[in-house]
Amino acid sequence: MAYVDLHSHVLYGLDDGAPDQSTAVAMLDGLAALGISEQCVTPHQKAGQYLPDWDRIEQTLSQLETVRKPTHPTLRLGAENMWDDVFYQRAADGTIPHYRGTSAFLVEIPPSLIPVGMADRLFKFRMAGKLPVLAHPERYHQLWDNDDLARTLRASCAFVVDLGAVGGFHGKRETKAARHLLECGLATAVATDAHQLGDLQQAAAGLAWIDKKLGHAAVTRLFDHAPRAILTGELPD
Ligand SMILES: [Fe+2]
Structure with missing residues (x-):
């Protein structure tokens, strides 16, 4: 068991994540x-x-x-980039903060709204050798009940579902969407x-749900193999 977690707000005092160092260590x-x-x-x-x-x-x-203690995971710096004007500018300048x-x-x-031209822009990132990783796809209303649109986006980016949503803690509709993405194979990680x-108890509940409903091999694929592949720039099927 050596999982790789692609998304967290452990760095403290910067956003709505950990408020201070002792919380980050905990x-x-x-x-x-x-x-x-x-x-x-x-x-x-996020502008x-x-x-x-x-x-x-x-x-x-x-x-x-x-x-950081020796028992702690190693840290890799990244950012959760909002698809906004700052992001567009950084895309143009080639300065989007990547996973280091x-x-x-x-x-x-x-x-509430998929950005105009998003699929096209994702495809262009791929053509330029980049790998976009979409955070919490279960939250986006236009992907609910629209697997065709999800598949179109998924062709050019990884879908990384929040474990808290899988566990049932981010709202009923989000939970339904998160579990559906996992069950139909559209979730990458x-x-x-x-x-x-x-949030860690909620994540544990999400992992337990995957283990029980989809089997332990799915946990290994989604929380170990796939995130490792993503960090090598590879988009898993
Ligand atoms: Fe986040």
Whole structure:
């Protein structure tokens, strides 16, 4: 058991995630207990709400590394990029924050509306050798009951479902969508998207659901093999 978690807000004091260092350390304790050996830390990059500057993010990471225990997962810096004007500008400049050392980057979109031209832009990222990774696809209303649209987007990006949604904690419709994406094979991977300590119990419930309904091989595929492949720039089937 050596899971890889692609999405979390463990870096503290930057967004709506961990408020301080001691909470971040407690979260790393909990993430280690879940069996995670590599933890991606992905603070929000969202215009007008959470756009901490990169120096501060790097500084926080360095500080957290100094108190990280040997039992904790290793940390890989990334970001959760909102598909907004800042993102468009960064796409044009080639400065979208990626998972460090990889060609993959995490992106989210507003829940109520798929951005115009999104499928086309995802395809262009792929053609340019990038791997877009879509956070919590279960949240996006236009993907509910529209597997054709989900399949179109999924052809050019990874779908990383939140374990808390699978566990039933992010709303009824989101839970239904998260489980459907897993059952029909459209989900590429799962992640904790942990913002606080309590989210880890919710993630454990999500893992337990997958284990029970889809089997342990599915847990291994979604939380170990697929995230590792993504971090090598590969888009799993
Ligand atoms: Fe997130």
